[in-house]
Amino acid sequence: MKFRHEPTVYGPAVLLVLLAFVVAYQFIKPAPPDHVRIASGGPQGAYYAFARAYARELAKEGIRLEVLNTAGSVENIRLLREGRVDAALVQGGIPDEAGNDGALYSLGSLYYEPLWLFVRRDLAVSDLRALKGLRIAVGATGSGTRALALRLLRDNVVTAVNSGLRLLGGKAAAQGLQQGGLDAAFFVASPQSPLVQSLLHAADVRPVSFERAEAYARRYRFLNSVTLPRGVVDVEQDLPPPDVRLLAPTANLVVRAATHPAINGLLLQAMERVHAEGDWFAGRGEFPQADLLAYPLAKEADRFYRSGPLPAALPALLGGLAGRSPQGDAVAVLQADATDLRLAHGVTHLPLVR
16 A cells, blocks of 8 residues: 555656656757857858858857858758758758758748849840840859759750850859959849949949749749839939849758757847848848748747747756756756746756755
């Protein structure tokens, strides 16, 4: 009878202890690293600038985020799959032969990054079909610009056979356009990019409005039709003079399945601080978001967008790593995976082990 009586009194506490250790045994990961790597883009681009901003945010938590310069999204996906980086900025719609194989996940979309087509001002180009026979910079090898530009040009039968396609991007493409070596150049970039800003103010080039933007957006679901309003670049100079319609994929922050959940959590909080204000194409609070994704949403991101950040969980996971006991790790995992943060926080105060 004594044996049957004791579980009646102590049963709930014992079951709670057992549950904590079962969860810890199945789901606990090693302590998060203090050095992680992110693939960005060229030093003149928005990817690099935003990655540096994330690095400053993670530094506040004692995490060094090393920013790697790359050619762009295609190279970034390759670096992720090779395990050479933990996270990367990736343009939506980039073909990935491996598909959604569970190796890569998105933490969310960050902003609309338009496809810009700049041409010499003296050319009467109002449609991609008018580019036939011209010298066109389609983006550097490994860039998301090249992947998207070639797809749209192919739809309009603009090929290397009937036109001069140049594998140039970034500063080299902008200089070639302004110096007369090119007739047109594609760029996928944030409107805040210094390169885009300089071209929008240039006297000898102009942005082309995609009059069939809605048609492209229907054909390719990763594209969105956005408008650059008249005068938004420079009110005094009335730039641009008319509205400009653009096609825009979204930038995503993509991580490996092996990236530590705590790092994902910190990156999500950094994303919110960096992108929440919006820009010319998105209102305040529109990004980051759990839609317009390049890969399936990571579980930490799903929780973040449904319930908000976990202010109690991440410090518990990151703090005091040197002296943490196994029981403390178990509690951190329970916190991180709890849907109701208040309940999880209450569990941490129960006397699990005496």
